[in-house]
Amino acid sequence: MFRPRVIPVLLLKGQSLVKTISFKNERYIGDPINAVKIFNDLEADELVFLDILATKERRTVSLQFVQDVGAEANMPFAVGGGIRTLEDVRKIISAGAEKVVINSFAVEFPEFIQQASRNFGSSTITVCMDVKNALFKGPRIWKFSGNRSSRYSPIDFARIMEDKGAGELILQSITNDGQMQGYDIPLIKEISEAVSIPVVALGGAGTLEHFKHAYTEGFASAVGAGSFFVYQGSKRGVLINYPQRSEIINCFQ
């Protein structure tokens, strides 16, 4: 039976795992390799790693890191951070990642998505769209870890990316990030209905119910979260966790 994939999305800052709230207030979560090991043992569907400093520091996510994750993870994983050339993509894929995630450079140079998907196949290319309201303009796509807005509305950008051959979209609400109050369902619904490629909902999940909403009301093909998988309880103590298979199946029924 089909069920949406449930994906921990983990943020890297240097060699550290961090978690943000609305892309701010980074909190140290621990060693990423230990987290991968635990997610692997708990049989997570898939993992996504985003290096939130790479673009700013004009580098790509560490290949050593990608290799280390690959050695520990039996599930497919995607990696993003500062990817700007076909060579970057090639290196990351050959280091063991299933997919690359492109964010800022897709906004700056949409043609790159076309080049990349032609070279490596659509299924390898995921575009992460960070969405937040821009002053007087309504929802826009942001780049550079949510620091700069662009002229694209989410729906325009999603269609362009599909057109250029992106295999999957990660649709992230900057406003809802880390709030654990639920996804931006109208946004997810709008994009899921506008494109035929898979849309991964991200930003705001705090309970299994939220996953269900993204699927049944927003028509997301997969659900991603950060805080949900790294925090325990209302005081948000750090505790890497992943629901049991039975919990996930029940959740989407």
Next chain:
Amino acid sequence: MWSQRVYQQCTYCVMDTTDPEIVFDEKGQCHHCRSYQQKVHKLTYQGKASDHDFKLLTEQVKIDGKTASYDCVIGVSGGVDSSYTCYLAKRLGLRPLAVHMDNGWNSREAVKNIKTICNSLEIDYVSHVLNWEEFKDLQLAFLKASIVEMEIPTDVAIQYALHKVAAENGVKYILSGGNMAGEAILPRTWFYYPKDSKLLKSIHRKYGTKKISTYPTFDYLDEIYYKFIKGIRILYPLNYVPYSKPDAMKTLEEKLGWVKYGGVHHESMFTRIVLSYLQPTKFQVDYRKCTLSAQICNGIISRKEALAQLENLSYDPDKIQEEKAYVAKKFGLSLAEFEKILSLPPKSYRDYPNNEKLLDFLYSTYRRFWGDERSYHNAGYDSSS
């Protein structure tokens, strides 16, 4: 390192001459289990007297914590002792706050059990996460120092996290899962005070490569501060109830859906390899002997059963290579580099600058004047997490 002695094993428990200071009487019984029978036994569950004491103590915890959100903190590791302490605390109507010190070695079982305990018992949870890059450097320094006390950096951080969280939340009691029933036997030569910050610093100075800026300290001065200024006490509830690990595991499994581990302290992948492999193979220190001996004294198992268990290797020979490879990789070493560190000749903490004399004096003085024997717990050894 140790003077050579002819091998001898106690005729009552399973302690042996791998403790170089062990003393046998004419019947071949060792000083560990003799002292257990004479003194320590009184510190475990004593029927009605313990029930009464425990009731008074629980009431006191409730009264002292009336105005705060929590009346006690409990260090949780996902292991049996700390999980059962949570279960007990809730059953007694206490309002605990669970604290976990995350040193980067959590196993799947650890995180699952902590989650299960906190959710099913409705206990709030906070964590103290050590900076892995720093802690890695410190742990590696201790491995290179080649002493049996490889877990000192972890033990220190646990004490710090518990006291800090207690103080921040205005809580006066730390409930520890430490218990005489399972841990009363522990040779001095197998375990040195973790609260010797001079030893920690001297080892890091010699073998460390990074500057330590966020790793916490917890030494006797901190202990004095928290005990006498902040008025925080450590209680050992498991000493007031009939406690047996196997029974406790069964209760937790049945009532809360808790998961069993392969062995003692296997909630941390580092502790697992230290206890099951590094200490037994390199130092002939096998903690199973302590646990089994205490359990023999307690009537939980027979000596025959204990000996049968010791027939098995302390580690799983099929998995040890894989475990070593993971540990090496996590330290950023090749397996060959890691093996090389492991094969360094064994040393003693006495080979490094330390505060032993001062601490011996302080702890023995403290015990003489304030010593509540039940709260005295293996010269500072604490397995609350």
